[in-house]
Amino acid sequence: MSSTVAKALSLLDYFSEAEPEIGLSELARRSGVDKATVHRMLVVMCNYGLLEKRGDARLYRLGAGVLRLARVRETAFPVTSVFQQVLEVLSAELGETAHASLVSGRALATIGVSESNRGSRVSLMAGEILPMHSTASGLVVMAFSNGELVDRVLSEPLAAKTSRTITDTSILRARLQEVALTGYAESDQTNEDDVYGIAMPVFDSDGTTTGAIAVATPAHRMTNDLRQQVIAALFREAEKLNYSLGGRPPAAFRTAASRYRPD
Amino acid sequence: MSSTVAKALSLLDYFSEAEPEIGLSELARRSGVDKATVHRMLVVMCNYGLLEKRGDARLYRLGAGVLRLARVRETAFPVTSVFQQVLEVLSAELGETAHASLVSGRALATIGVSESNRGSRVSLMAGEILPMHSTASGLVVMAFSNGELVDRVLSEPLAAKTSRTITDTSILRARLQEVALTGYAESDQTNEDDVYGIAMPVFDSDGTTTGAIAVATPAHRMTNDLRQQVIAALFREAEKLNYSLGGRPPAAFRTAASRYRPD
DNA sequence: ACCATCGGTGATAATAATGAACCAACAGGA
DNA sequence: TCCTGTTGGTTCATTATTATCACCGATGGT
Structure with a gap:
């Protein structure tokens, strides 16, 4: 940790769509690391292209190296385009915002978003980092992961993102049990006020959970009809995703899926 | 350096399209770093999502974090899509492979490729790292950069990629002078045998050179007619790129461009 | 002119990185 | 079966790297 x-590397996570350029002092202040230390690390990361400083201003931003790395990964293991198609199908069919995230360390990395075209909709930033414990996607990923990941997540204090966030580890472990039985997870304003999320897991060829697709609606709009509609759509699209990505859902998920919609 | x-971070550069997954020992061997050290670093980078190990095998690969970072940079400063369009215009018009690279540390990061549809063509891998001293793109980027970048590049020994690669720093400095006058750079098999490249710089809003677009042909096919055609197309597309990206070419490049095609 | 803050630097004290040896597991061959 | 050479991963004493504080020049607002 130290x-x-x-x-x-933790410095990289301070750059976001909302704040794509940050100065030295600001970065030192947020990370709680000494200015001189941050400076040395920034120089190194600039040398490797992960960051770059705009010649004009004296601000740092993500460099061309991340574009290159992403391209390398994407040409070897193309996923984002496949996810994006599914997201657009979901948001078009349901009229709500759909998003996809992949397991990235002990959190989720949002790699795709397709917003609904309604006036009132859930809007989230591309490239956002989502916590594991307070989002539907995080819950469903943990529920279908080996205990190792769960332990790592629960070993740190769980931030209360809203007043409804589950911060008690034993309660959360119980929730994970339920989620593992149903095959999907729901989040009623546990990560953000007025946001209701439903998520479904996506798997790798060896049964490992790689990420999740999710639909997010304004909380007041989530009726039981819409819930059922969303869940059915997610089951259908998750199966398509697993098929086209070569993912093999583990037995636990397959039985959950068959329980929901018995053939 | 040490x-x-x-x-x-240097470990990341060993992952490529051709070899997207690497094991611990292999990585240690190539980087020349001790196995234990490499392992510790791999674990840390996995925790931050830059890498991930496939649950199945015990191989490491680039993680979802790089996808996220690239997305953050791309939504804040969209460039790749703009470049890609230009590349497709170039390769369609000239019938040869076009590629774009951005300055990434002390080298170039290829962020876009559009191959020609001819049977015989130059093929390069997306996400490849191009050296500064042996490629046309590198030469033109250095020629229009402040001396700082040039000094950094020339401070290290210049690898002889082919028998024609310029490895002498004073000769190379002279070449940069020439390139600065013409506004474009040519590379006759200095980076790869049988590959002839012509490159043109792209600038930032403050006149900094951010990267280059280039056309690469089999060396034997490069006639003087084709040369002129390529250079004219590159001048035109580079100007379009600078316009749509808000780049301001420095005076040195503007005079070179006007010298080539006086209004 | 002033004060605050910026990015950046250098020397010393303290920490974290290093690397050889070691382990268990696996694969291939004799 | 036994041997051998891999693999990924771990341990721990030594040591070299890193963090820290104070400082600097520049910038910008009042």
Whole structure:
């Protein structure tokens, strides 16, 4: 945790769509690391293209290296385009915002968003980091992961993102049991006020949970009819995703899916 | 150079389209770093999502974090899609492979490729790292950069990629002078045998050189007619790129361009 | 002119990285 | 079966790297 590379890499997470350029002092203040230390790390990361400083201003931003790395990964294991298609189908059919995230360390990395075209809709930023414990996607990913990931997540204090966030580990473990039985997870304003999310897991070829697709609606709009509609659509699209990505859902999920919609 | 974060980040560059998954020992062998050290760094980078190990095998690969970071950068500063359009215009018009690279540390990161549809063509891998001293793109980027970048590149020994690669720093500095006058750079098999490249710089809003677009042909096919055709197309597309990306070419490049095609 | 803050630097004290040896597991071959 | 050479991963004493504080010049607002 206190390794230097960890500190250096954690700096990357402060760059977001909302704040794509940050200065040295600001970065030092947020990370709680000394200015001189941050500076040394920034220089190194600039040398490797992960960051770059705009010649003009003295601000740092994500560099061309991340574009290159993403391209390498995407050409070797193409996923984002496949996810994006599914998301657009979901948002078009349901009229609500759909998004996809992949397991990235001990959190989720949002790699795709398709917003609904309604005036009132859930809007989330591309590239956002989602916590595991307070989102439907996180719950469903943990529920179908080996205990190792769950332990890692629960070993740290769970931030109360809203007044409804589950911060008690034993209660959360019970929730995970339920989720594992149903095959999907729901989040009623546990990550953000007025946002209701429903998520379904996506798997790798060896049964590992790689991420999740989810539909998010304004909380007041989530009726039971819409719930059923969303869940059915998610089951259908998750199966398509697993098929086209070569994912093999584990037995636990298959039985949950068959329980929901018996053939 | 011997900082730990530098060593950790350098591990990322061993992952390529051709070899997207690498094991611990292999990575240690190539980087020349001790196995234990590499392992610690890999674990940290997995925790931050830059890497991930496939649950099945015990191989490491680029993680979902790089997809997220690329998305953050791309939504804040969209460039790849703009470049890609230009590349497709170039390859369609000229019938040869076009590619774009951005300055990434002390090298170039290829962020876009559009191959020609001819049977014989130059084929390069997306996400490839191009050296500064042996490619046309590198030459033109250095020629229009402040001396700082050039010094950094020339401070290290210049690898002889082919028998024609310029490895002498003073000769190369002279070449940069020439390139700065013409506004474009040519590379006759200095990076790869049988590949002839012509490159043109792309600039930032403050006149900094951000990267280059280039056309690569089999060396034997490069006639003087084709040369002129390529250069004219590159001048035109580079101007379009600078316009749509808000780039402001420095005076040196503007005079070079006007010298080539006086109004 | 002033004060605050910016990005950046350097020397010393303290921490974290290093690397050889070691382990268990697996694969292939004799 | 036994041997051998891999693999991924771990341990721990030594040591070299890193963090820290104070400082600097520049910038910008009052």
